[in-house]
Structures are given as C-alpha cells and as structure tokens.
Amino acid sequence: MVKLTKIYTRTGDDGTTGLVDKSRLPKHAARMEAIGAVDEANSALGHAAVALAGSDHAQALFRIQNDLFDLGADLATPAAEGEDFTPSEMVLRIVSAQVEWLEQAIDALNADLEPLTSFILPGGGEEAARLHIARAAARRAERAMTAMAGAEPTNPQALAYINRLSDYLFVLARVANDGGAGDVKWIPGQNR
Numbered sequence: 326m327v328k329l330t331k332i333y334t335r336t337g338d339d340g341t342t343g344l345v346d347k348s349r350l351p352k353h354a355a356r357m358e359a360i361g362a363v364d365e366a367n368s369a370l371g372h373a374a375v376a377l378a379g380s381d382h383a384q385a386l387f388r389i390q391n392d393l394f395d396l397g398a399d400l401a402t403p404a405a406e407g408e409d410f411t412p413s414e415m416v417l418r419i420v421s422a423q424v425e426w427l428e429q430a431i432d433a434l435n436a437d438l439e440p441l442t443s444f445i446l447p448g449g450g451e452e453a454a455r456l457h458i459a460r461a462a463a464r465r466a467e468r469a470m471t472a473m474a475g476a477e478p479t480n481p482q483a484l485a486y487i488n489r490l491s492d493y494l495f496v497l498a499r500v501a502n503d504g505g506a507g508d509v510k511w512i513p514g515q516n517r
Contacts, residue, residue: 362466369459449502460494
C-alpha cells in the first residue's frame with residue numbers, strides 16, 4: 326500500500342524523476358512523456374465520469390482509471406532486454422485480462438448501435454463531448470507509448486490496452502449521444 330506523508334521531495338528539482346527500479350530519468354524522456362500522457366488521459370476520464378455520475382458507465386470509467394494507474398506503474402518499471410513482462414508481487418504489469426475486459430465492454434456497448442455511415446465530429450451532448458476529449462487524450466498517450474516502445478522494451482499488453490481504451494471511449498461517446506442518434510456527422514467539404 327502506498328503511504329504519502331509528504332508531497333514534495335525536492336528530488337526532482339534537478340529536472341529528473343525517479344522510477345520504480347530507483348533509476349532516474351530526465352523529466353522530458355520518452356518514458357516520462359508516456360507516463361505523463363497516461364496521467365492526462367486519466368484526468369480526462371475523471372472529468373468524463375463526473376458527467377456520468379451514478380451510472381454504470383461512470384463505474385466502468387472508475388475501473389479504467391484504476392487500470393491507468395496500473396499502466397503508469399507498468400511504464401515506470403523499466404524492463405530488461407528480453408523480459409517477458411510477467412507481473413509479480415513486486416512488479417505491476419498490464420495483463421491480457423485487462424485488455425479483454427475492454428474488448429468485451431466495447432462489444433457490449435456497440436451491439437445496440439447503428440453502424441456508422443460517416444465519420445462523426447467530437448461532441449453532441451456534454452457527456453459525449455467529455456468522452457471524446459478523454460478519447461483524444463488516450464490517443465495522445467498511445468502515441469507517446471509507441472514512441473517509447475520504439476526505443477526501449479515495452480509491455481505489449483500495455484500497448485494493446487491503451488489502443489483499446491480509445492476505441493472504448495469512442496463507442497461510449499456514441500452511447501452517450503442517445504445511442505448514436507445525437508452524433509454529429511462529418512460532411513466532407515460542407516463549407517467550401
């Protein structure tokens with residue numbers, strides 16, 4: 326269990342931050358960009374959950390927020406070359422069950438939606454607009470994570486999770502838009 330009695334440590338005043346393995350990185354390193362982007366996505370999810378307060382969808386977002394803390398811990402734990410990313414009592418990793426939960430949730434939400442006949446604009450109602458902001462933040466996190474993965478070993482399940490998250494948020498935004506009836510369709514070249 327985490328216990329924080331003092332919020333500031335002064336250890337980052339030199340522009341570095343500590344990782345789980347006690348190593349330190351510059352705050353602008355690719356790994357830190359990925360961790361920060363996941364944190365931003367988590368904050369955007371919290372903003373969306375407020376709009377969905379009291380619903381099963383809000384509860385699902387709270388579950389996902391917890392998973393995003395797991396994801397942050399995964400990213401904050403550098404892997405050795407060739408590591409298989411198996412979690413342990415001391416190492417928290419995203420696992421396939423977390424990805425599968427998102428896939429099942431996407432399929433359940435999407436089952437009652439009419440198929441898309443056009444791209445849609447982010448927005449519609451308040452709830453959907455917040456979910457689209459969270460979706461865009463998740464995509465930013467995915468870009469940061471794939472940039473990191475290009476340079477150092479990264480858990481493939483972590484990459485799959487962040488990819489599915491944006492899909493989940495897209496479908497949930499459509500559900501929030503009255504089952505897609507409130508989606509605002511893109512009309513190519515409309516304002517030429």
